[in-house]
Amino acid sequence: MDIFLHALAESLSWQSVAATFFGAIVGLVFGAIPGLTYSMALAMVLPITFTMSNTPAIAMLLGTYIGGMTGGAVSAILIGVPGTPSAAATVLDGEKMARQGKASIAIGIATISGCIGGVLSLMVMLVSVDALARVAISFGPAEITALVVFGLSTICGLSGGSLVKGLIGGVIGLMLMNIGQDPIDAVPRFTFGFTTMLQGVDLLVAMIGLFAVPHVVSVLATYWRGKELHIQTGDVRTEMPSFRLLISQKWNFLRSAAIGTIVGAIPGTGGPIAAFLAYDQAKRWSKTPETFGKGEVAGVVAPEASNHAVTGGAMIPLIGLGIPGDPATAIILGGLLIHGIQPGPLLFMEKPDVISSIYILFVLAYAITTLIQLFGVRVFVKALSIPPHLMAIGILVMCVIGSFAIRNSLFDVGVMCIVGFIAYWLIKAQIPVTPILLGLVLGPTLERESRTALIMSEGDMSIFVTSGPALAFWVLAVVIVAGQFIASMRERKAARTALAKPNEPAAIQETTA
Amino acid sequence: MTSLARDRLVGAVLLVVAIVWIALVLRTFPPAMVDSPTSSRTFPLASGIGLAVLSAIVLFGTFLPKKDGAEAGKVITVDALEWRSIAATFGFMITYFVALKYVGFVLATLVVLAAFLFFVLGKRSPWLLIGYPAGFAFGVWFILGKLMAVYLPRGELINLF
Numbered sequence: 001m002d003i004f005l006h007a008l009a010e011s012l013s014w015q016s017v018a019a020t021f022f023g024a025i026v027g028l029v030f031g032a033i034p035g036l037t038y039s040m041a042l043a044m045v046l047p048i049t050f051t052m053s054n055t056p057a058i059a060m061l062l063g064t065y066i067g068g069m070t071g072g073a074v075s076a077i078l079i080g081v082p083g084t085p086s087a088a089a090t091v092l093d094g095e096k097m098a099r100q101g102k103a104s105i106a107i108g109i110a111t112i113s114g115c116i117g118g119v120l121s122l123m124v125m126l127v128s129v130d131a132l133a134r135v136a137i138s139f140g141p142a143e144i145t146a147l148v149v150f151g152l153s154t155i156c157g158l159s160g161g162s163l164v165k166g167l168i169g170g171v172i173g174l175m176l177m178n179i180g181q182d183p184i185d186a187v188p189r190f191t192f193g194f195t196t197m198l199q200g201v202d203l204l205v206a207m208i209g210l211f212a213v214p215h216v217v218s219v220l221a222t223y224w225r226g227k228e229l230h231i232q233t234g235d236v237r238t239e240m241p242s243f244r245l246l247i248s249q250k251w252n253f254l255r256s257a258a259i260g261t262i263v264g265a266i267p268g269t270g271g272p273i274a275a276f277l278a279y280d281q282a283k284r285w286s287k288t289p290e291t292f293g294k295g296e297v298a299g300v301v302a303p304e305a306s307n308h309a310v311t312g313g314a315m316i317p318l319i320g321l322g323i324p325g326d327p328a329t330a331i332i333l334g335g336l337l338i339h340g341i342q343p344g345p346l347l348f349m350e351k352p353d354v355i356s357s358i359y360i361l362f363v364l365a366y367a368i369t370t371l372i373q374l375f376g377v378r379v380f381v382k383a384l385s386i387p388p389h390l391m392a393i394g395i396l397v398m399c400v401i402g403s404f405a406i407r408n409s410l411f412d413v414g415v416m417c418i419v420g421f422i423a424y425w426l427i428k429a430q431i432p433v434t435p436i437l438l439g440l441v442l443g444p445t446l447e448r449e450s451r452t453a454l455i456m457s458e459g460d461m462s463i464f465v466t467s468g469p470a471l472a473f474w475v476l477a478v479v480i481v482a483g484q485f486i487a488s489m490r491e492r493k494a495a496r497t498a499l500a501k502p503n504e505p506a507a508i509q510e511t512t513a
Numbered sequence: 514m515t516s517l518a519r520d521r522l523v524g525a526v527l528l529v530v531a532i533v534w535i536a537l538v539l540r541t542f543p544p545a546m547v548d549s550p551t552s553s554r555t556f557p558l559a560s561g562i563g564l565a566v567l568s569a570i571v572l573f574g575t576f577l578p579k580k581d582g583a584e585a586g587k588v589i590t591v592d593a594l595e596w597r598s599i600a601a602t603f604g605f606m607i608t609y610f611v612a613l614k615y616v617g618f619v620l621a622t623l624v625v626l627a628a629f630l631f632f633v634l635g636k637r638s639p640w641l642l643i644g645y646p647a648g649f650a651f652g653v654w655f656i657l658g659k660l661m662a663v664y665l666p667r668g669e670l671i672n673l674f
């Protein structure tokens with residue numbers, strides 16, 4: 001109880017509240033602007049947290065994460081362009097409501113639904129994280145190695161196309177992680193005599209280069225092509241939905257939150273899948289499915305409750321096992337590591353106050369984000385009218401300052417530029433950058449634990465498969481990779497069939513002639 | 514360039530990178546001690562071999578007969594405007610990097626942002642040319658530098674504030 005009260009006092013200090021407020025605003029703005037992602041917002045705010053103590057730093061990261069998820073609905077409803085991929089399903093009915101002159105109530109419903117979905121997911125998180133951590137506490141190096149391989153296998157889910165290219169991304173991340181001092185023997189690797197290279201490629205520097213720099217290049221190219229999106233939103237207000245309306249959606253809230261939490265807890269899935277699944281289920285269970293897609297309230301409630309519930313679901317493997325499930329949680333994990341917090345079962349024993357703080361800050365972030373969205377949407381929606389190219393050069397300045405602030409080193413700025421340059425060409429080559437991030441985040445643990453396991457077993461590789469949990473993780477990893485391989489084969493076959501179909505009538509005509 | 518040619522180029526470049534990487538690991542890292550099952554080489558070598566195998570799959574996959582010819586023949590270009598945006602982005606970062614080193618955060622942000630707006634983006638509004646860089650520079654300086662005590666770069670030659 002003392003631990004909880006201490007965490008509560010820390011979490012409700014003015015520093016934590018201010019940090020959550022700042023993070024929520026940044027997240028809401030980045031989430032609302034199509035093209036800017038909350039992963040990018042997280043990479044931008046992370047350097048700001050360096051000078052903070054742990055609790056306000058976590059508060060700012062959670063505020064940005066949750067604010068970013070919430071902000072996506074604003075542009076989805078007002079202009080029919082989702083601010084984040086997770087808000088894509090909200091467009092279906094949200095935009096129709098706006099066209100019917102119900103934009104204010106649509107934003108209100110989306111905001112409240114998101115808050116309810118998020119808080120419901122926290123309840124599941126509270127129970128399952130603890131149970132997961134109790135199981136994981138007995139894990140040794142071999143089990144942790146298998147667990148990290150399982151986490152890395154989600155690369156397939158994040159590859160968004162070619163399985164091989166997704167794996168190439170992951171391996172590049174592991175290679176970048178090799179630069180610097182060896183964690184066990186302290187041998188310098190790929191340092192070429194530079195002492196600054198001994199610390200290796202900083203995780204945050206890499207994140208900024210990977211996510212922000214390629215975005216700026218594409219925004220400038222769009223600007224010079226004259227295809228920049230000009231958004232005029234007019235006067236926007238938020239209207240609170242009635243209590244009766246919310247009660248009428250109770251099953252929709254519960255169902256959608258459950259879908260979002262389960263999907264979020266599976267690494268490599270994320271908000272868009274959860275939102276569309278929940279939308280589909282809401283339509284199936286509705287007494288009036290024909291109204292979906294025409295401005296149906298339940299069609300806004302379902303995706304918003306579900307994609308926000310993903311935030312709680314995604315925190316389950318992150319806190320319980322130290323495995324991030326998507327780019328945003330990978331950046332949050334990076335932020336926690338920078339602050340000396342190693343998520344995983346040991347955290348429950350070593351720093352239980354941090355766990356309590358995370359739960360409290362999660363609720364605080366939802367409360368503050370909801371209040372800002374409800375009362376301040378008129379002000380911050382103006383950010384939508386800032387031309388993207390002007391926003392882009394501001395982001396570029398923040399990239400440079402952010403990478404400098406990590407170690408007060410201009411060397412890191414140079415590394416960020418190089419990583420950004422490489423990331424741009426990798427994206428052009430259709431190699432996704434998210435697996436690179438996952439490789440960078442999980443690589444050090446994989447190397448340390450696998451080598452420790454081999455030292456313990458004196459080189460006997462069977463140590464990795466002798467225990468039940470380790471074997472289970474290996475099997476899960478193989479199932480995920482095989483599943484993704486089969487899915488991509490089916491997609492290719494379907495694409496070939498679709499390509500072949502238009503030629504069929506012509507072939508029939510020729511035969512007839 | 515077609516997507517097939519792009520994959521061939523990507524596979525070849527990454528294969529070369531992997532081979533150079535493996536060679537560097539073998540030449541510059543000490544081998545494992547006699548009684549140790551792993552060394553500082555183990556992981557980099559495994560990653561290098563992993564990249565070599567995967568890039569070889571991409572490279573040799575392009576020589577296999579394609580059933581979906583339309584996808585393989587899809588033309589991918591990097592047009593002049595894209596080159597311009599690449600040059601502008603990295604040119605900005607390099608110039609800003611050098612300016613930060615010599616004149617510090619505030620002056621570098623003011624000058625480089627204004628110059629970028631004027632020369633690269635072609636902006637002519639005095640309000641934008643003065644207001645945006647000044648607002649950004651002093652806003653970041655105040656919020657990050659003063660309120661949050663984030664260390665901002667100081668110039669070697671000149672330093673404002």
